[in-house]
Amino acid sequence: MRTVCVVGVGMGKWGEIWRMSLRDLHTQAALSAIEAAGVDHLDSLYVGCMSGGLFVGQEHLASLLTDYMGMRGLAATRVESACASGGMAVRSAFIEVASGMSDIVMASGVEKMTDVDGDDATYALATAADQEYEVFHGATFPGLYAMMAVAHMEKYGTTRDMLSAVAVKNHNNGSMNPVAQYPFKISMEQVAKSVMVADPLHILDCSPITDGAAAVILASEEVAKKLGKPYIKITGTAIGTDTIQLAQRDDLTTIKAATIASGKALEMAGKKIDDIQFAEVHDCFTIAEIMVAESIGKYKPGKAGEAFLAGESALDGSFPINSSGGLKSKGHPVGATGVAQVVEVYKQLTGQAESGRQIPGSPKVAMTQNMGGSGGSSVVHVMEVA
Amino acid sequence: MTMFSSRNWREYPHRYRTEASKFKKSGKTYIPKRLVDPETGDTEQETVRLPETGKVLTHTIIRIAPSQWGDKAPYALAIIELTDGTRLMAQMTDVEMDDVKVGMEVRLEFRRVQSEGSHGVISYGYKAVPKWY
Amino acid sequence: MAAGIVGYGAHLPRHRIKVEEIAKVWGADAPSYKKGLMLREKSVPPPDMDTITLSVEAARRALIRSGGVDAADIGAIYIGSESHPYAVKPSGTTVAEAIGATPDIHCADFEFACKAGSEAMYVALSHVKAGEMKYALAIAADTSQGAPSDALEFSAAAGAGAFIMGTENLVAEIQHTHSYMTDMPDFWRREHEFYPQHGGRFTGEEAYFAHTKGASNAILKKSGMKPSDFAYAIFHQPNGKFPQRVALELGFTQEQIDPGWLAPTLGNTYSGASPIGLTATLDVAKPGDMIFMCSYGSGAGSDSFIWKVTERIDEVRDMTVRTRKLLEENLTYIDYGTYAKFRHKIIKNK
Known part of the structure; x- marks a missing residue:
């Protein structure tokens, strides 16, 4: 298997982007990644998108998007695994380069979510849950994570403050990210007093509805060297899956798919979790960041919340999480999220994070963890400086 | 939405009668029925009907619901462990939102779960009510 | 049989x-x-x-x-x-x-x-x-x-x-039944209408009372029984008053109707009224008890039933x-x- 490198990344501004369509959002991110990498062609494209069909009535995206990128004829594949679609696209691109089949492959992700109203967006997102045995009974995504939060609070005494601390920290980081949807700081009090969505989760515990795209270009190390631009290596990649039906999980307080994926990715990279110096994780809800930090083995079950309150996950903490602002502040255009996590790690490892957001101490090893649904799928990547 | 009635109809055994798969090797029971035991790969099974009582493992109150739920929100949703150990998700009904607690004993009742406005099909199934007798 | x-x-x-x-x-x-x-x-x-x-x-x-x-x-x-x-x-x-x-x-x-x-x-x-x-x-x-x-x-x-x-x-074993009907425009709901219409006070004497009494008297005659032969009686109960009045006028007592007289706190459960009253009565009946039941439906008619409670009631009521x-x-x-x-x-x- 060949070494695979990230040689360039691209992202436009995320948010309610009324003047841009799904195809425009994608084209903007894709072209900026191509420009950043300085590649003159692509061998293929993997695009992650959760639900072009329900959000904008558009499927058959891979061909549409290559056309609008000015690359008719390019081999292109759409990848879907709910909110983990982007991370899955990165992994697919990785495999194609690692196998030696291609030298330069783009992994991108896109979601245009604001063309439907809130009810319909909730419905579209809920298709990632079990339609007949969760959604049928009235489940929503905030509801599923809320039930995990209640179980976690019940078992470990996790508190409102621990949840709020995740949102406050991520908004602080996001306030320094120029592409973030909500680049402003919030207080613990604001989180606790914001409107309740699904008890105990308030609106400020939830990631927003976002339009956005992100793209990364993966290449063999040989190509990376020739390009002469900063690059990083992907040394571990793995997928974990689990039942998407929450009721059928033995333990509601842990995300098994993330445990499987991180274990395998670390093994592939020859690393231990303590070798990881920072991470971008899937904080679709504040409770998710706590559960993921525990599920990937960084913290013992029930211990992440306290550590977060103590500041360990802050930019200057011992294990910074979501320096980008996370899904919470940066936004969560579901198909693009997993790709944007790689964008952030690339920026951090190559020292290009925007002013104030750069993690001190020139870290060398990082992890991304992208999650589908309530944890039915998870994809983890381990990345290192070249 | 014309296919909704067939999708719902297919689930009647589970929704109307809580029919579940009980696998021979593991002794584990799953609703809805499935062909393969996810833990052992076993395919030898019998169809059983689940007990009607159990307790709340975790819960939430859905305050913002998708469009088809319209004015039904807020409503309580729970994961329930039935007395035989089988788990399922169900809406709670006939209950004050604040009264729903982990460990609360519940009974499954036959209720309307969804309906396509006043013109479409009515989807019936189980909901959980606090066990009081 | x-x-x-x-x-x-x-x-x-x-x-x-x-x-x-x-x-x-x-x-x-x-x-x-x-x-x-x-x-x-x-x-x-x-x-x-x-x-x-x-x-x-x-x-x-x-x-x-x-x-x-x-x-x-x-x-x-x-x-x-x-x-x-x-x-x-x-x-x-x-x-x-x-x-x-x-x-x-x-x-x-x-x-x-x-x-x-x-x-x-x-x-x-x-x-x-x-x-x-x-x-x-x-x-x-x-x-x-x-x-x-x-x-x-x-x-x-x-x-x-x-x-x-x-x-x-x-x-409970059925002993006798009798049905009594006439065409009576006391209460109706037309197709596609949401709420029923009714004839106000016309729903009383000629409607509810005439039919419940008609079915009751006929079944009493058929069975050769009199009100005092029964442990309990249940009448259709559009409110609390009608069943009480018809019972007393027929010669039944308040004690006989009490167990099945649910309307004062239940309201009128329409088709469910006298049948639900029967379930409540069976809940307290003893083996050998005779139970009188008479329904009423506008339009109009009454079905009357005479039940005899068996030994098995003691075994099943609290299941x-x-x-x-x-x-x-x-x-x-x-x-x-x-x-x-x-x-x-x-x-x-x-």
Whole structure:
């Protein structure tokens, strides 16, 4: 298997982007990644998108998007695994380069979510849950994570403050990210007093509805060297899956798919979790960041919340999480999220994070963890400086 | 939405009668029925009907619901462990939102779960009510 | 051949609204309604409850009290109601599916104002008596609506009673039946109309009283029995007052009607009324007791029944919840706003 490198990344501004369509959002991110990498062609494209069909009535995206990128004829594949679609696209691109089949492959992700109203967006997102045995009974995504939060609070005494601390920290980081949807700081009090969505989760515990795209270009190390631009290596990649039906999980307080994926990715990279110096994780809800930090083995079950309150996950903490602002502040255009996590790690490892957001101490090893649904799928990547 | 009635109809055994798969090797029971035991790969099974009582493992109150739920929100949703150990998700009904607690004993009742406005099909199934007798 | 009830059950919503709460909204005089109707409150079905769901729960309880009847052996399900959830699509098949009685079964939904339930009981009994089938399930259920501010709004309520009829292992054996009908325009609801219309005071003497007395006197004559031969009596109860008056006028006593006289706190469960009253009466009856029952449905007619309670009653009554417990415990009182929302009385224009 060949070494695979990230040689360039691209992202436009995320948010309610009324003047841009799904195809425009994608084209903007894709072209900026191509420009950043300085590649003159692509061998293929993997695009992650959760639900072009329900959000904008558009499927058959891979061909549409290559056309609008000015690359008719390019081999292109759409990848879907709910909110983990982007991370899955990165992994697919990785495999194609690692196998030696291609030298330069783009992994991108896109979601245009604001063309439907809130009810319909909730419905579209809920298709990632079990339609007949969760959604049928009235489940929503905030509801599923809320039930995990209640179980976690019940078992470990996790508190409102621990949840709020995740949102406050991520908004602080996001306030320094120029592409973030909500680049402003919030207080613990604001989180606790914001409107309740699904008890105990308030609106400020939830990631927003976002339009956005992100793209990364993966290449063999040989190509990376020739390009002469900063690059990083992907040394571990793995997928974990689990039942998407929450009721059928033995333990509601842990995300098994993330445990499987991180274990395998670390093994592939020859690393231990303590070798990881920072991470971008899937904080679709504040409770998710706590559960993921525990599920990937960084913290013992029930211990992440306290550590977060103590500041360990802050930019200057011992294990910074979501320096980008996370899904919470940066936004969560579901198909693009997993790709944007790689964008952030690339920026951090190559020292290009925007002013104030750069993690001190020139870290060398990082992890991304992208999650589908309530944890039915998870994809983890381990990345290192070249 | 014309296919909704067939999708719902297919689930009647589970929704109307809580029919579940009980696998021979593991002794584990799953609703809805499935062909393969996810833990052992076993395919030898019998169809059983689940007990009607159990307790709340975790819960939430859905305050913002998708469009088809319209004015039904807020409503309580729970994961329930039935007395035989089988788990399922169900809406709670006939209950004050604040009264729903982990460990609360519940009974499954036959209720309307969804309906396509006043013109479409009515989807019936189980909901959980606090066990009081 | 002996025939009768093998298992019985009831189901009621837990929600109640008081007469005062309705009267307050319409500027009506609550004390005079309470006195005139002899009714203090009524049951209200929440939005996820309807005639089918009430029927399923009542039928499940009847199965429990049947002491092991296999639902697959039930040859017919008849549901009497004036509030079937669908105008076209049977309620019976859903109930059959839910209790596991499909597909070798005969289902029909009956409609005869408030008499549809006893009609289902009458037909179910006839089938088992004739040996057509081993068991037949009769269900009497309604979630009735009275037009806002109409006198009916104070009483229109919800509930269900279910009876598995058979020829063996009986809890109550049928002794006699009699039906008495004429064409009577006292109460009706036209196709596509939401609320029923009624003839006001015309629903009394010539309608309710003439028919209940007609069916009662005929069955007493047929059986050669007199009111004092009965332990209990149940009459259709559109309110608290009518059944009490007809009972006393026929020579029954307050003590005889008390166990099945539910309307004062339940309201009028329409098709369910006298059948649910029968379930509450069976809950307290002793082996050998004779029970008199007479329904009434506008349009109009009454079915009367004479039941003889068997030894088995002591064994089955507490196999599941008693009807009085459903009536009196675990209640939640709602305000008119909640009631209006539950009963779809708010126009949303969307």
